Amino acid sequence: MSASAPFISQLQAYSERKITQIQTCPKFQQVQALPPLQRYSTWAGLFLVSQIIVFGTLYLTFGSIVVVGFFASIVAGLATGVGALPALWFKNISNNLFNSLLGGAAGVMLAATAFSLLVPGLEYGNAIVAGKGIYLVSGGMVVGALFLHFADKQLPHVHFDSMSDTQLHSLKKIWLFIIAITIHNFPEGMSVGVSFGAGDLKNGFVLTSAIALQNIPEGLAVALPLVGLGYNKWKAVGIATLTGLVEPIGGLFGITMVTAFEPILPLAMGFAAGAMLFVISEEIIPETHSKGRSRCATFSLMGGFIVMMMLDNLLG
Secondary structure, three states, X not given: OHHHHHHHHXXXXXXHHHHHHHHHOHHHHHHHOOOHHHHHHHHHHHHHHHHHHHHHHHHHHHOHHHHHHHHHHHHHHHHHHHHHHHHHOXXXXXXXXXXXXXXXXXXXXXXXXXXHHHHHHHHHHHHHOOOOHHHHHHHHHHHHHHHHHXXXXXXXXXXXXXXXXOHHHOHHHHHHHHHHHHHHHHHHHHHHHHHHHOOOHHHHHHHHHHHHHHHHHHHHHHHHHHHHOOOOHHXXXXXXXXXXXXXXHHHHHHHHHHHHOHHXXXXXXXXXXXXXXXXXXXXXXXXXXXXOOOHHHHHHHHHHHHHHHHHHHHHO
């Protein structure tokens, strides 16, 4: 873990420099000097204009499906902030409740991977190369898993199940954990984008729901330790929300990639499925059993799978 210390120090120093640059900018100070109502209205107006430019550019360049997919990935990412909201009132929750939430998230992701990525991926693959869809999707799965494997090796972070109660008091380890969450959110956002890029809105909305539900306990897992360390509660919620906002980047990448190059769709769906299965097996399920067998987490996983399966069937 000592090898990661320079990286964390550099990251914090870079963030502090950027924040200082923004705060010392004359335009920023000018807006901040306005009365509260005018100040909030100005920031809201600037944000609205930026969104009109972004979504307008996407619509003119790629069409409406990319706009819908990008917006859906933003919604899924913001679910981390929703999950972090209990940190405003609580500093911790019971292990059984947290394990149940994570178990349910794992079940939701498993069902979404199977029904919204692998099954349609096989269909698209067979349509492109008759009878060979299984090889295209399987190849994509291997690449997706290897992508996260090497990301885990190269980028310093800790896993869910390596965080003991005493370690939660280490700011460095918490920030490494936040980096881990951020790394894994990219392929999740990409899976949403790929689904919409396939032109199947039903699959896209199902997968968006699955990722959003899965992000809720992750947001809580980020915010609660920060509050426990004395962070401002709203700041902790904000940091948790930011970890999910890498998903729109992955979503935009996924949807534009398969929209521009439709033949790679089965490979992209396999990639997203492999990455999600890697996260489930490597991070979420081990955490639910990190303190011994957890029967409630097992039943929650099954419940999450069933709920997602029913949602997929209902929208179908």
